[in-house]
Amino acid sequence: MKEVKTITSSMLAVLALTNVALSSSAKADEWQFEATPYVWAAANEGSAGAYGLGPNGDINPPPTDIDINFQDLIDSTDLGTMLNFAAKKDRWLLFTEFTYLEVSDQATKSFTGPTGSSSAEIDLEISGTVLDVAGGYQFVEQDRFQMYGYAGVRYMDLDTDISIDAPGGVLPSEITMGDSWTDGFVGVHTAWQFSDNFSFNTRLEVGGLGDVDEAYMAHIAINHQVSENWQIKYFYRYQKVDYKGDGFIYDMEITGPGVGVTYTF
Template identity: 35%
Template sequence: MRLIGFISIPLVVLACGLSQMASSAESDGWQFEATPYVFAAAMDGRVGIRGVTSDVDASFSDIVDDLDSGFMGLFTASKGPWTFGLEAVYMKLSDEGSKSVSGPFGQVTVDGALNVTSKLYVYQGSVAYRVLDNTTAIDMVGALRITKLDTEARVVLATNPAIVFPGGVTSASESDSWTDAVVGVRALHPLNKQWSLLGYADVGGGGSDLTYQFMVGANWEFSSNFNAKAGYRQLYWDYEDDGTTWDMTASGPYLGLGISF
């Protein structure tokens, strides 16, 4: 299924790891940073509505044309050993292609398409505490990740008899949301005055059965108020409830610009 978007992710979900950590745990003043960014992700998994599901296997080149609109951004505030983060992601994604469709409760699989339009909202609030501030800085992170998914779907079949959503229709719409608690760790290792390496990972659940992400990257502080961020990121959800399925992995390179003040 060619799915859902050039995730200029605001995927995820999410990315407190994108934040430039405070240079010293002993800093007395507040340090703020705003980071717009893009996440050029491929997607792999399953998406479903009212018990009708379809496989997703979309490379980045497949996905570029599917994003209708999107926004991703991260804001952090740091003081001493503490860092507080807020992230927002919005994507409107469209897809018109699938090799197979599984009917309600997985009882029937046929050739055809599940044409999907989805609006994905991801909000994350995080708190990080510096536990090590030697050459390598290490923060422990706790966060709440809120995911909202609005989906419209229409089944188009290449064979008969027709498969339908429960209730005898070939189209349906759903809105679902869930909240996950996650814990994680991130590390920042400076190479010199301008360059540093970043690693981040978290895992959790609650509303979903499981969610996790990890990322590795590099930051380039090319001026006192601006730093470029680039690397690789993977984000995963395993959510299924009342016929809605979002069992999805988004992975690929990211690129952001941190603005400090």
């Protein structure tokens, strides 16, 4: 089903710590702040859906295999918001990120019923929310190179309303599916100011410290300082999330380029 394809990019939306690298011209002993709206052109691949619906606890219907590009996501999106906010003082770093997405779509799903193989027309309405809160500490600073360690908590909430038109009424006409969970993560972030106006940033992150079975993220970025208060940030990110709980499976890989515009104050 294409419904979960669109959920994924809301998630993942997942956390852009490269948005946290603040202007080197600011004074270290004062609070520095950043606000960054951004877009992640994420492709999504994996599986998601319900499980444990069969009489023996088996997967019925099975999770949906997903392979969706960014254009498919844009075509299905009704409302989307992605915003990162960060604060830094001396060696300490705090950041939060909020993502909200509403999507709607239609799909055809094949299934096996009492009379054999058939198909159903499905109308979907989906909403997804992700909230990240984290903090870090700079433990390496040499010339123009910095390294931070960080830790945080991610809250995810997915809700899906499905209307099904199947022959003979062999499937329920209305299904509400979804779940919410929290997960802890730790990571390392590096920043290298290789010229006056450009810096190279990397980030490696490991999750799975809460409700999620496993989670990983790798992120590289180029930050372009276009003026004293403005930056353009170009990044490429890979993210993996594997969750199963309360009748819902979400096992996805999300990857692709993105861009953000940052105001520093």
